[in-house]
Amino acid sequence: MSTPIRWGILGTGSIAKQFARGLAAIAQDATLVAVGSRTAASADAFAKEFGAKRAHATYEALARDAEVDAIYIATPHPMHRDNALLCIDAGKAVLCEKPFTVNAAEAEEVIARARAKGVFLMEAMWTxxxxxxxxxxxxxxxxxxxxxxxxxxxxxxxxxxxxxxxxxxxxxxxxxxxxxxxxxxxxxxxxxxxxxxxxxxxxxxxxxxxxxxxxxxxxxxxxxxxxxxxxxxxxxxxxxxxxxxxxxxxxxxxxxxxxxxxxxxxxxxxxxxxxxxxxxxHQAIEVAACLRAKRTESAVIPWSESIxxxxxxxxxxxxxxxxxxxxxxxxxxxx
Ligand SMILES: NC(=O)c1ccc[n+]([C@@H]2O[C@H](COP(=O)([O-])OP(=O)(O)OC[C@H]3O[C@@H](n4cnc5c(N)ncnc54)[C@H](OP(=O)(O)O)[C@@H]3O)[C@@H](O)[C@H]2O)c1
The missing domain is CATH 3.30.360.10 (Dihydrodipicolinate Reductase; domain 2)
Structure with missing residues (x-):
């Protein structure tokens, strides 16, 4: 049996909570190990509620967490670009909320970085x-x-x-x-x-x-x-x-x-x-399958389509x- 993908969640708002519940339903494929927030209080509360081992008081600290394989980005749209670049640069696989970015130029930039770093990246088009x-x-x-x-x-x-x-x-x-x-x-x-x-x-x-x-x-x-x-x-x-x-x-x-x-x-x-x-x-199951197959993008929602x-x-x-x-x-x- 494969080991579960170790997830970090970036942001602690409403969809972050839904995703944490989604991960809890697929214990064979996923485990939530860390959360990152702009504030320690919010990170702590989220980690306690959803059983994450570590609560980081900055997004940067989450990106550096050596026990995290993949990071789910759950911030408002204009932050997706910077947050995704931060995680990709740290070598993490990224699942980024929809809309993927605010405009196509940002999407192209983020995808180019993932390609250059050989890192998995997918738009969270969960539907x-x-x-x-x-x-x-x-x-x-x-x-x-x-x-x-x-x-x-x-x-x-x-x-x-x-x-x-x-x-x-x-x-x-x-x-x-x-x-x-x-x-x-x-x-x-x-x-x-x-x-x-x-x-x-x-x-x-x-x-x-x-x-x-x-x-x-x-x-x-x-x-x-x-x-x-x-x-x-x-x-x-x-x-x-x-x-x-x-x-x-x-x-x-x-x-x-x-x-x-x-x-x-x-x-x-x-x-x-x-x-x-x-x-x-289901989108987390797809990320797990892609990571295990050593793919950097999903065939179901490929980079070219997100752009x-x-x-x-x-x-x-x-x-x-x-x-x-x-x-x-x-x-x-x-x-
Ligand atoms: N897939 C879906 O069904 C679905 C549903 C709803 C939303 N979404 C997408 O998910 C993203 C977040 O939506 P949401 O409804 O979860 O938003 P939200 O409840 O407002 O949460 C956003 C979180 O992002 C962080 N954040 C960072 N910079 C921020 C800023 N300047 N202002 C506000 N929050 C900031 C905050 O977490 P910290 O304070 O912990 O840093 C905040 O809790 C959006 O892009 C949205 O399109 C997807």
Whole structure:
């Protein structure tokens, strides 16, 4: 039997806690050994709650921890780049939350560093590893719906407006697109491949200047289309549908689904596909498999696709006129 991958978690916010619970469900594959926070108190509390052996009061100390194989980055979007570079430079495998970075230039930089250092790196697009989504891929590959022609997906929820929060603050790269729209784009990318031929988008930029709701159309070769919406001030069904020439696949609650429904040949086939733990476990299982196989990237969400997804979001942001303050500062400095 293989030894479990020794994990460190960087950041102690809400998704960090979910991931720690996800690791606890796969003891054969993973063990949480350390956490790193900007404060000792938060690191201590997290380590106590989730049974990590060591609590580091800085991210740097976590990156230096010799007993850690892989680090999960769970900070707000604009920190992903620096946090990932820190861990890669320390020789750690990295699983980095979505959106992978804030823009494609940052994604390219982080991936180039992982390539140069020969270190594993993967975007934590956890949905893609869920058994119901794997079933969806299998149905498509088998031709169960013929040729996929249209993808429709939405991910909206109503958050209370707080201009200082991660969801609404421009300095924290707030807005619906990067937070939840990324799931809809990743789904379209999974079905049609990462390279649309044309992109159009409209959005409502709210009081704090970030997109509160966005509609994106991606056009692909041969007339295939994805129609995607996302929101942080409106609840939506959060459903996805893939329509093909011979049938359709419906995925209720697609970003955290345990079910997919195939409508084809005049009948409905419901695939009930429970996930392990809270669902976040599957991406950690993939990291373990890749590390054991000595791979530096996952074939399920390869580096080229993470870059392509960021490029699509850059393009959407150009269409809707959304640029973050730190991007303007970086441009002024010639970065
Ligand atoms: N996969 C999913 O289902 C999912 C769900 C939610 C979020 N996410 C992603 O995970 C990332 C974190 O989201 P979250 O909801 O967990 O955020 P959160 O609850 O605000 O936690 C973020 C953590 O990052 C650290 N941090 C470092 N610099 C910070 C700063 N300037 N401001 C605030 N926190 C800072 C903090 O940890 P310390 O104080 O310990 O340093 C904080 O607890 C985002 O990129 C988001 O897109 C993914």
């Amino acid at each position: 893609r590893f869920l058994p119901a989504i794997a079933q969806t891929r299998q149905w498509i590959a088998e031709g169960a719906i013929g040729e996929p022609r249209m993808v429709t997906a939405d991910f909206g929820f109503r958050a209370g407006f707080d201009p200082k929060s991660r969801l609404f603050a421009p300095a924290l790269a707030g807005g619906a697109l990067l937070d939840v729209g990324v799931y809809t784009i990743a789904l379209a990318s999974m079905v049609f491949g990462p390279q649309p031929t044309a992109i159009s988008a409209h959005a409502h930029l709210g009081e704090s200047g970030v997109d509160e709701q966005t509609a994106v159309t991606l056009a692909y070769a041969g007339g295939r289309l994805a129609s995607l919406t996302c929101a942080v001030r409106t609840n939506t069904p959060q459903a996805a549908r893939i329509d093909g020439t011979e049938g359709s696949i419906e995925i209720p609650g697609f970003w955290h689904t345990q079910k997919a429904i195939l409508h084809a040949g005049g009948k409905d086939t419901v695939a009930e596909k429970p996930f392990i733990g809270n669902g976040y476990s 392509a997804i960021m490029r699509i979001m850059d393009d959407v942001r150009r269409h809707i006129g959304l640029r973050y303050p730190f991007e303007n500062a970086a441009k002024a400095q010639g970065k």
